[in-house]
Amino acid sequence: MTDQTKPDWKPLVPILRQVIFANRIYLTEHEQQVLTFIFQRTRMFGKAWEAIPLRHFIGGIWSRDAGNTCSRLRMKANNVIAAYKGLQAKDLIEIRDHPTEASQYRTVEPSEVARHDIIGFINRNQPKLMASILVELRRNKGRLPPAFSKLLEVLPKGHDLHRPKHKTGSGIRPDSLSVSLGTDLSLSRGMQPTNKQIGRLKRRNSNIAPAGAKLTFPTTTKERSKFRIIPLTTAAAQFRKEQSLHLALLEASS
Incomplete structure (x- = not known):
């Protein structure tokens, strides 16, 4: 040849x-x-x-x-x-x-x-993979460059990164229930949704009640299991954590 x-x-x-x-x-x-x-x-x-x-x-x-x-x-x-x-x-x-x-x-x-975008995607969508990455970073903590050491400090420590664990014995916090599956709407006990929130639910949920109907919370454990937990206080803390994470990712990938 x-x-x-x-x-x-x-x-x-x-x-x-x-x-x-x-x-x-x-x-x-x-x-x-x-x-x-x-x-x-x-x-x-x-x-x-x-x-x-x-x-x-x-x-x-x-x-x-x-x-x-x-x-x-x-x-x-x-x-x-x-x-x-x-x-x-x-x-x-x-x-x-x-x-x-x-x-x-x-x-x-x-x-x-763009490595910071890759890690950001993993942090949002692949919690199990992120957990394994964290384990590897901690295992080699003494040999990490300064940028990755800072990244390790900023990243969450738990394996379930985006699912808050505020639960009672029944598994649900009654003061922090999401009204519909897959939505980001959170209501406190005794709080009535606004017209804008009801309209959002109508667009996302085909089983929404007719106009004028009152929104009620589930009472049985079976009904509660269909609702996703989104504590009201978590959103602001999560936003600040995401900001710090993004800055650390940029520094680690530079």
Whole structure:
């Protein structure tokens, strides 16, 4: 093989080191596998973008001449979809969706990685992964750079980062109940909702009572289990914590 026919691997090394390997701590196992698969189907073949059907992820790619060109991922289709959506949210890959054809994928360049955004996404959406990261940071506390030491101080210590644990024996605080599943509306006992709040509930909940009906709180344990706990005092504290976290992330990633 002459030098002209040899593939040029040098451009791939920064992507491997700074995009894939350097960010493994911020990825789930499924996300790591999907990111490597996309890298193999794109950059390893000298392509920035490549159309990859879902069947290639879960079934692999075979050819009569080359055999197993790309090995399949041993995971369910739903896990593959969740993984590449997580990678997209962390800006480690780009996806071009198409209504009738396979979506196209691209592994980003090192200069496009924003680590503080990645950690911020994990903190908001992947509490189990954040908990494992915190365990690793604490385990290596004596060897962390100053920026990451500050990050460790700012990050919450509990594994359930965004679910306050203010509960009574029955599991619900009666003075802090959310009126509808998935909403951010919190009411205190004896407090009547405003028209704006009722309108918001009507748009989000098809089971809302007719206009003029009074809003009542659940009384039985079964009814209470359908409501999400959002203490009124938590919102301001959480906002301040998010601000401090964002500043620490910016410093740690600089």
